[in-house]
Amino acid sequence: MPSAGGAAGARAHPSRVAPASQQQARGGSPYGFDHPNAIVSMGGHVWVSDPGNGSISELSASTGALIRFIRGSKYGFVYPDAIASDGRHFWVANLYGFSVTELQASNGALVRVIKGPKYALAVPNSIASDGTYVWVTSGSSESVTEINAGNGALMRVIKGPRYGFMPP
Numbered sequence: 001m002p003s004a005g006g007a008a009g010a011r012a013h014p015s016r017v018a019p020a021s022q023q024q025a026r027g028g029s030p031y032g033f034d035h036p037n038a039i040v041s042m043g044g045h046v047w048v049s050d051p052g053n054g055s056i057s058e059l060s061a062s063t064g065a066l067i068r069f070i071r072g073s074k075y076g077f078v079y080p081d082a083i084a085s086d087g088r089h090f091w092v093a094n095l096y097g098f099s100v101t102e103l104q105a106s107n108g109a110l111v112r113v114i115k116g117p118k119y120a121l122a123v124p125n126s127i128a129s130d131g132t133y134v135w136v137t138s139g140s141s142e143s144v145t146e147i148n149a150g151n152g153a154l155m156r157v158i159k160g161p162r163y164g165f166m167p168p
Contacts, residue, residue: 033057038083040090042105047090051079056092058108068108076101076113082124086131086149093124093136100124100136102152112152119145120157 035052045067046059055071071077078097083090085105092101099115115121122140129135133155134147143159159165 037081040083040085042085042087042090045105047083047085047105049080049083049092051081051095054078054080056080056083056103056108070103070108075103075110076115082127084127084129084134086129088131089129089149091127091129091134093121093127095123095125098122098124100127100134100147102134114147114152118154118157119147120159121145 033048033050033053036048036050036057038049040047041061044061046061048057048059050057053071054077055069056077057069058067059065060067075092076094076097076099077092078099079095080092080101081095082093085091088105089111090103090105092103094101097115098121099113100119100121101113102111103109104111120138120141120143121136122138124136124138124145126137127134129149132149134149136145136147137143138145141159142165143157144163144165145157146155147153148155
């Protein structure tokens with residue numbers, strides 16, 4: 001069985017991307033689910049965010065087989081709550097990490113972790129992308145953050161009562 005890194009026989013470090021045969025997470029299933037929360041489908045694959053396990057699982061859409069399990073501190077996953085993709089990359093909103101993680105859809109490799117006060121990612125709980133931009137809603141900052149998908153640059157933060165983004 002090919003490893004999560006893609007080459008037959010290659011072994012990925014378990015804290016980064018581990019082969020399905022090595023996964024047995026807190027939830028007790030080989031999929032590692034402990035609170036699967038969001039899902040996105042693309043190119044015959046299904047990606048599932050699992051905040052309870054701090055991970056992302058990639059499944060085959062046709063067979064349901066586990067392709068790869070992504071977890072580890074370098075990904076910045078702190079309650080990975082929402083997920084979106086444009087087919088080439090996918091983005092994960094880390095609810096309590098106040099960040100967005102970008103990964104390559106083809107191999108699960110980390111592209112970047114986007115965070116910092118200028119992004120206003122206070123409890124990011126929803127995410128969408130069209131391949132050019134990524135939009136993230138943040139409950140605590142009552143805002144929508146627009147990010148350039150190509151380079152991670154902040155485009156703008158949309159917030160304020162003018163938009164109706166305020167608590168009831």
